[in-house]
Amino acid sequence: MAKEEYSPLMSVDPADAEERGENLPPGPATPRFSWMSRFSNVSRTCLVGIFAVETIALLAAIILLVMKPPHRVTTCTIHPKSHEVLYSPALDAVEHEVRVYNVGFEGDLSPFQIPSSPALDQAWSNLYNFGISRITKEEAARLPNKTHAIPGDDGHYIAELDVFHNLHCLNKVRMALDPDYYPDWRISTTNNHIPSQKNATDHVGHCIDWIRQSLMCSSDTSVIVWQWHRALNTSIVKGNVAHTCRKFDKIQQWAKDRMLLETYDPTVHIEDDIVVPIFHNDFD
Numbered sequence: 001m002a003k004e005e006y007s008p009l010m011s012v013d014p015a016d017a018e019e020r021g022e023n024l025p026p027g028p029a030t031p032r033f034s035w036m037s038r039f040s041n042v043s044r045t046c047l048v049g050i051f052a053v054e055t056i057a058l059l060a061a062i063i064l065l066v067m068k069p070p071h072r073v074t075t076c077t078i079h080p081k082s083h084e085v086l087y088s089p090a091l092d093a094v095e096h097e098v099r100v101y102n103v104g105f106e107g108d109l110s111p112f113q114i115p116s117s118p119a120l121d122q123a124w125s126n127l128y129n130f131g132i133s134r135i136t137k138e139e140a141a142r143l144p145n146k147t148h149a150i151p152g153d154d155g156h157y158i159a160e161l162d163v164f165h166n167l168h169c170l171n172k173v174r175m176a177l178d179p180d181y182y183p184d185w186r187i188s189t190t191n192n193h194i195p196s197q198k199n200a201t202d203h204v205g206h207c208i209d210w211i212r213q214s215l216m217c218s219s220d221t222s223v224i225v226w227q228w229h230r231a232l233n234t235s236i237v238k239g240n241v242a243h244t245c246r247k248f249d250k251i252q253q254w255a256k257d258r259m260l261l262e263t264y265d266p267t268v269h270i271e272d273d274i275v276v277p278i279f280h281n282d283f284d
């Protein structure tokens with residue numbers, strides 16, 4: 001793997017990094033912090049448990065009129081149930097809406113179905129070029145995985161919502177499909193290699209497989225239907241059906257409000273006292 005030019009989640013390719021909102025010039029940033037969002041459902045479950053234990057202990061003490069209630073050390077571990085989701089600082093931004101997709105064939109094309117051009121690049125860039133975020137330490141402390149502090153920005157941590165990485169990846173796959181326009185995104189597994197151009201095979205391979213896993217992870221259960229077509233005397237599959245969607249605008253706004261504007265120096269290590277919760281993979 002060509003490490004020097006490829007890093008799957010935090011690109012070191014300057015053009016790519018810039019596109020994804022990294023290494024941008026300094027500017028104001030607006031940290032947001034909602035106290036109410038500090039406790040996830042999991043934490044709330046733990047708290048309810050603690051309160052229940054305390055209440056029972058107190059009642060026992062009153063009834064028996066003996067000494068102190070028993071003291072217990074309660075360790076909170078994360079046992080996600082099948083209906084629960086892991087903490088994300090953007091969970092509060094999640095709202096749903098019904099959307100009908102563009103079918104994507106002649107007659108119902110989306111604005112993204114235009115030939116490769118600066119306008120198309122801009123349209124894609126507008127979807128995710130603010131995707132690297134700056135979150136508070138309180139938010140970072142609740143992540144299921146540890147993230148790194150931003151050097152020179154006390155109490156703030158770097159993060160990226162995966163939807164923006166997904167969109168970045170899909171854009172790279174799109175570019176790889178038009179290597180005459182995007183010579184640095186040519187995949188070179190066959191006899192189409194051009195020595196002066198980059199070999200994007202590994203990066204594109206990573207992206208396709210990441211998108212595959214994301215689609216399976218999301219497992220959209222919206223239903224595509226068949227309807228009778230009188231003129232053709234046949235039922236035909238219909239793509240213009242209703243989908244339950246997360247409001248992308250809201251997720252975009254969340255990221256725009258927290259966009260990392262300072263240059264992130266990944267070579268500076270900052271120790272902190274954040275301990276990730278113990279995660280038990282028993283969703284079933």
Ligand SMILES: *[C@@H]1O[C@H](CO)[C@@H](O)[C@H](O)[C@H]1NC(C)=O
Pocket residue numbers: 144145146279
């Ligand atoms: C993130 O957490 C999961 C679940 O505990 C673990 O399997 C994985 O190795 C962690 N990855 C990193 C980069 O911390």
Ligand SMILES: *[C@@H]1O[C@H](CO)[C@@H](O)[C@H](O)[C@H]1NC(C)=O
Pocket residue numbers: 188189193199200201202
């Ligand atoms: C491009 O990279 C892929 C994956 O690493 C490799 O299989 C292929 O041989 C490379 N192409 C050339 C022409 O080097």
Ligand SMILES: *[C@@H]1O[C@H](CO)[C@@H](O)[C@H](O)[C@H]1NC(C)=O
Pocket residue numbers: 231232233
């Ligand atoms: C559709 O089926 C009906 C009933 O069998 C028939 O009368 C009609 O001619 C058919 N129309 C076409 C376009 O095949």
